[in-house]
Amino acid sequence: MNEFAGTPQPRPGAAGTAGEAVSPLPPLPPEEEARLHSLYCSGLLDTGADARFDTFTRLASRLLDMPIALFTLVDRYRQWFKSAQGFRQGDGTPRSIAFCAHALLRPGAPLVVEDATLDPRFAGNPLVLGAEAIRFYAGIPVLDYEGRPMGTLCVLDRRPRRLTPAELETLRDLAFGLGAVFRMEQAAASWQESQENQHWAATLAPQAPWTADPQGNLLEVGPGLLAWLGRSAEALRGRLWLHSVPPEQRAATAAAFDAAIAGGTPLDIEFPLCGADDAQRWMRCRAAPRRDTAGRILRWYGTIEDVHERRQAEAAAGELRARLETVLESTTDRVALLDRDGRVTYLNGPLLRVPAYRAALGQVLWAALPELQGSALQRQLLGVHASGGPSRADWYCLRQGRWFDAHAFPTPQGSALFLRDISEQRRLEQERGAAQQRLLHQALHDGLTGLPNRAFLRQRVRAPGGEAGGHGAWLYLGLEEFRAAAGTLGPAAG
Numbered sequence: 001m002n003e004f005a006g007t008p009q010p011r012p013g014a015a016g017t018a019g020e021a022v023s024p025l026p027p028l029p030p031e032e033e034a035r036l037h038s039l040y041c042s043g044l045l046d047t048g049a050d051a052r053f054d055t056f057t058r059l060a061s062r063l064l065d066m067p068i069a070l071f072t073l074v075d076r077y078r079q080w081f082k083s084a085q086g087f088r089q090g091d092g093t094p095r096s097i098a099f100c101a102h103a104l105l106r107p108g109a110p111l112v113v114e115d116a117t118l119d120p121r122f123a124g125n126p127l128v129l130g131a132e133a134i135r136f137y138a139g140i141p142v143l144d145y146e147g148r149p150m151g152t153l154c155v156l157d158r159r160p161r162r163l164t165p166a167e168l169e170t171l172r173d174l175a176f177g178l179g180a181v182f183r184m185e186q187a188a189a190s191w192q193e194s195q196e197n198q199h200w201a202a203t204l205a206p207q208a209p210w211t212a213d214p215q216g217n218l219l220e221v222g223p224g225l226l227a228w229l230g231r232s233a234e235a236l237r238g239r240l241w242l243h244s245v246p247p248e249q250r251a252a253t254a255a256a257f258d259a260a261i262a263g264g265t266p267l268d269i270e271f272p273l274c275g276a277d278d279a280q281r282w283m284r285c286r287a288a289p290r291r292d293t294a295g296r297i298l299r300w301y302g303t304i305e306d307v308h309e310r311r312q313a314e315a316a317a318g319e320l321r322a323r324l325e326t327v328l329e330s331t332t333d334r335v336a337l338l339d340r341d342g343r344v345t346y347l348n349g350p351l352l353r354v355p356a357y358r359a360a361l362g363q364v365l366w367a368a369l370p371e372l373q374g375s376a377l378q379r380q381l382l383g384v385h386a387s388g389g390p391s392r393a394d395w396y397c398l399r400q401g402r403w404f405d406a407h408a409f410p411t412p413q414g415s416a417l418f419l420r421d422i423s424e425q426r427r428l429e430q431e432r433g434a435a436q437q438r439l440l441h442q443a444l445h446d447g448l449t450g451l452p453n454r455a456f457l458r459q460r461v462r463a464p465g466g467e468a469g470g471h472g473a474w475l476y477l478g479l480e481e482f483r484a485a486a487g488t489l490g491p492a493a494g
Contacts, residue, residue, distance in 0.1 A: 024121055026101035035104075035148040036076055042150070042182070043189040044082055045073055048090075053083035056153060056178040061085040063174075064167055066155035071142070071178060072100045073151040082151070097125050099156075103139040104149040110168060111152075113137040115160040136161035138168070140175035142182055153178050207303035212287070214297040216261035225304060230276025244273045246280060257285075264289055264297055270307060281308040334404070334419035337411070338365060340385060345413070356399065371398055377406055377417075384408045384415045394422070 029035060039045065053071050061069035068086035072079050079098035081091050095101050102121060103111035116122040116135050127134045139154030153175040163171070208222030217238045226233060229244055236244070245253050253271040260267035267287040272280045287302025328335045328348045337346035342364045351357045360368035366378050380391045388410050395406045402423040409416045444456035 057083045068156040100152045207305040212300040282311045336417045339414040
């Protein structure tokens with residue numbers, strides 16, 4: 001009977017049933033989760049026989065005269081045999097009864113059990129009491145690159161044994177060699193994983209990677225760009241990639257590329273490429289050199305990214321801005337655009353023609369124009385930023401001595417200020433008001449004497465409180481003869 005084959009896999013810590021012998025459960029080694037992660041990343045669990053590992057277990061069995069030699073990997077709940085002499089490769093045991101689970105606790109030292117029936121850790125172990133009747137065990141931990149134990153190279157016997165120092169040293173040497181092969185496998189698996197990561201990163205990333213030799217001759221390029229260009233890597237190597245640049249852009253692109261290569265400076269240029277369907281799309285190409293300790297360039301590493309939509313959006317935004325500026329320049333209103341900090345980002349012509357305002361471009365408005373500190377205009381703009389709604393106010397500009405109708409509106413970048421000169425409008429309104437006052441005065445006063453006339457007196461009598469029940473009297477003086485004399489001889493004679 002082989003108790004190593006098909007053994008149930010209880011979790012560590014599970015108690016035996018009534019009547020079963022129970023051995024103390026092995027504690028977990030430090031950094032158990034990191035250890036398991038390293039084991040899984042090696043890719044060796046549940047794989048077939050490997051002649052390299054079998055060589056070490058055969059040597060251990062033959063040199064130490066042992067019926068059983070194993071290369072074990074200790075999983076979370078099991079011990080699995082990657083290589084086995086005396087048992088079948090691929091078999092295993094529950095971790096809870098594995099001798100090797102105890103060996104993991106001493107990564108730098110062997111675990112030797114000369115007679116398991118006398119060791120309290122194993123005396124009740126099913127592998128000792130059962131048909132296999134294991135008595136002797138000696139195991140050396142097999143370590144990963146971080147020094148974490150993955151399993152052991154171990155030898156077992158069904159009778160008590162004692163290894164000589166030379167035999168134990170032989171087992172150490174074999175374990176060291178087997179560990180080196182394991183770490184090679186670990187490195188290969190890590191490299192393969194890195195290659196996979198790089199492949200998918202290159203496939204899914206918006207930037208296509210590329211490399212070039214110290215002279216700038218293209219060596220490799222990402223698969224995504226190759227697929228879009230419809231060309232092989234060989235067809236782009238060296239400077240052949242320039243044939244994918246439209247003829248009208250080819251010379252300028254080559255000159256910019258060569259200038260960076262010759263100077264050994266980082267490259268950042270944009271140029272169009274022709275795809276497999278002859279459609280042109282703008283690309284951004286960036287690269288930097290890798291140098292040796294002497295400063296010599298070893299290789300160029302770069303990326304190329306499709307920026308066609310961004311260029312189109314920038315062109316559309318530029319066209320829209322040009323149209324907007326045309327409208328703003330054609331108006332007689334003064335127009336200023338400010339960011340959220342109150343910094344002036346745009347002034348139209350009428351404002352630029354005023355030197356003080358032109359100097360405010362790029363500065364915070366009220367810092368560049370101190371007279372605006374605490375003004376109604378500053379409060380209006382700050383209110384727009386705070387409320388997110390439009391605002392209107394009349395503003396008198398001391399610098400120009402003119403009145404403006406000020407409209408402020410929120411924008412995604414800050415605010416827009418429109419100033420319409422209403423000085424003439426206000427002057428006309430003032431003149432109209434003065435004329436109305438003159439007409440009213442003439443209607444209520446005598447034209448020659450300037451004294452209130454009867455219409456004025458009647459208006460006062462009818463005014464609220466003029467007949468409020470009090471006592472009073474009016475004295476009228478006839479001035480007919482005065483008017484006649486004044487009309488004939490002048491006001492002085494009258």
